[in-house]
Amino acid sequence: xxxxxxxxxxxxxxxxxxxxxxxxxxxxxxxxxxxxxxxxxxxxxxxxxxxxxxxxxxxxxxxxxxxxxxxxxxxxxxxxxxxxxxxxxxxxxxxxxxxxxxxxxxxxxxxx
Numbered sequence: 116x117x118x119x120x121x122x123x124x125x126x127x128x129x130x131x132x133x134x135x136x137x138x139x140x141x142x143x144x145x146x147x148x149x150x151x152x153x154x155x156x157x158x159x160x161x162x163x164x165x166x167x168x169x170x171x172x173x174x175x176x177x178x179x180x181x182x183x184x185x186x187x188x189x190x191x192x193x194x195x196x197x198x199x200x201x202x203x204x205x206x207x208x209x210x211x212x213x214x215x216x217x218x219x220x221x222x223x224x225x226x227x
Contacts, residue, residue, distance in 0.1 A: 129156060129166035161185050 126141050128134030136144045141164045157172060159165035161181035176182065220221040 126164070129164070130154070 125135050126137040126138045126146060127146055128136060130148045145164060156166035157169055159167055159179060161179050167175045170200060
């Protein structure tokens with residue numbers, strides 16, 4: 116019989132260390148737990164499921180593992196645009212057949 120507890124990733128609640136929640140349910144748990152929390156933690160700008168004490172925020176920003184993911188995405192996005200992808204010229208529809216339908220345009224003979 117397989118042990119499913121080993122296959123499920125669990126994370127610790129940022130507000131109460133005794134709360135251990137499945138990783139895919141942490142956002143729901145944070146909403147409930149935040150209502151009862153009386154401290155002053157702030158969310159990490161790179162991962163909304165991480166809450167940090169304001170005094171430790173600068174240290175956290177330098178070490179956050181989610182920062183690398185976001186910066187890598189930002190770097191590749193900017194380099195793609197700088198290298199001409201996506202193309203800056205609009206796609207022209209010269210090879211498409213012209214239609215004689217006028218949807219939404221009133222013609223003088225239909226005013227009657």
